[in-house]
Amino acid sequence: MTPMTLNGTPITVDAAPTELLVNVLRDDLGKTGTHIGCDTSQCGACNVLMNGEPVKSCTILLAQAEGAAITTVEGLAEGGKLHPMQAAFKEEHGLQCGFCTPGMIIAGIGIAERHGAGVDDATIAHELEGNLCRCTGYVNIVKAIRKGAADMGAGA
Amino acid sequence: MNIVKPASVADAVSAAKAVAGSGGDVAYLAGGHTLIPAMKARLRDPEQLVDLAALDDLRGIIEADGRLWMGAMTRHRDVAEQAGRIPALTEMALLIGDPQVRNRGTLGGALANNDPAADYPAAALALEAVIETDRASHAAADFFQGMFFTALEDGELIRRVGFRIPKRAAYAKFRHPASRYALSGVFVAELDEGIWRVAVTGCGQEGVFRWPEAEEALATGTDIASVTPPAASLMSSDIHASAEYRAHLCTVMLAQAAQGLQ
Incomplete structure (x- = not known):
């Protein structure tokens, strides 16, 4: 049994400790908002927050998440209110098919945490090098993260 | 496949020794950002993983004796944020993978793996790094022994790198x-006045190597545009880049690096 905190709730997970975290989240814990895009650590669709930092859950074993606080896209909204980064993706139309979006939002939160409310477009584009989108051309994703970072800084 | 999480370096080494001694395949798990992809690709199938995550004394960066010493479990992100004493190292760390990879991948893992396209081997060779393990101290010049091969014995664990x-x-x-x-x-x-080291990664069939012609040119002030490229016969060649192209890229990267010295 592996103890962890999932989206704010302490749980123990009954799964093989050498299973990939992404598979545990999706198959054992029902958090299917975490997507599997490439399975080779490149696309970022499986990003989750681990102790507040974005990581690729396809490249982490359950045992490595022992005792950690894991936040999936399902855990971002509070009391029915979208997280500012989620709201920004909606407002700026930062998605098309939506497959990469959970990973983009998690990466966006990491960018906002490290670079602050005034992060510029070039920095955002550079920091998104580990997230692939096959629809949008990234323009609105960058706009959404810029707005999300500003709104997070304003405590929205 | 089993996984254990020892609380000390000694316990980690003996956990590895117990399995290796009976002929089993054992692997240390640091950040896992090379090992886990290799396992997913069925290139590695260890029966025992030894997770190093609890070994806090393998983390952190200190300066001593003219060297910057970094614990083997120091992440690329930590190097990027805390190794400012050697700006080229922070710059290099920021070029590894992406932010998510840098949040997990470690210095020790990268050196122990000695991927022919990894970045740290070039820094270690050029900065004459010392690689301290649970049982020995290796000079970088002797440590890298060809693609994915190092001087590490079975079960030998890197503690820190200077x-x-x-x-x-x-x-x-x-x-x-x-x-x-x-x-x-x-x-x-430039290690000391006029003493130059140039190390190349990503190209060599045998992994990282020094480039003596480039060192000579920098030491004598010769125009580096005239430096003889590394021999194409020593270069790796694949669908991404031919040997000739890689050799040419070396001269371009040399010029870029020489312009960005700090």
Whole structure:
């Protein structure tokens, strides 16, 4: 049994400790908002927050998440209110098919945490090098993260 | 496949020894950002993983004896944020993978793996790094022994790595656009007045190597545009880049690094 905190709730997970975290989240814990895009650590669709930092859950074993606080896209909204980064993706139309979006939002939160409310477009584009989108051309994703970072800084 | 999480370096080494002694395949798990992809690709199938995550004394960066010493479990992110004493190293760390990879991948893992396209081997060779393990101290010049091979014995565990603090240094890298690994990476360092080291990664069939002609040119002030490229016969060649192209990229990266010295 592996103890962890999932989206704010302490749980123990009954799964093989050498299973990939992404598979545990999706198959054992029902958090299917975490997507599997490439399975080779490149696309970022499986990003989750681990102790507040974005990581690729396809490249982490359950045992490595022992005792950690894991936040999936399902855990971002509070009391029915979208997280500012989620709201920004909606407002700026930062998605098309939506497959990469959970990973983009998690990466966006990491960018906002490290670079602050005034992060510029070039920095955002550079920091998104580990997230692939096959629809949008990234323009609105960058706009959404810029707005999300500003709104997070304003405590929205 | 089993996994254990020992609380000390000694326990980690004996856990590895117990399995290796009976002929089993055992692997240390640091950040896992090379090992786990290798396992998913069925290139590795260890029966025992020894997770190093609890070994807090393998983390952190200190300066001593003209070197910057970094614990083996220091993450690329930590190097990027805390190794400012050697700006070329922070710059290099920021070119590894992406933010998510840098949040997990470690210095010790990268050196122990000695991927021919990894970045740290170039920094270690150019900055005459000392690689301290549970049982020995290796000079970088003797440590890298060909693609994915190092001087590490079975079960030998890197504790920390000491990079010489140079007068100035720089790293230039031509990145594969998907994997972010180096197609050519050139680390240039002036260790002491007029003493230059140039190490190349991403290109060599045998992994990282020094480039004596480039060192000579920097030491004598010769125009580096005239430096003889590394021999194409020594270069690796694959669908991403031919041997000739890689050799040419080395001269371009050398010029970029020489311009960015700090």
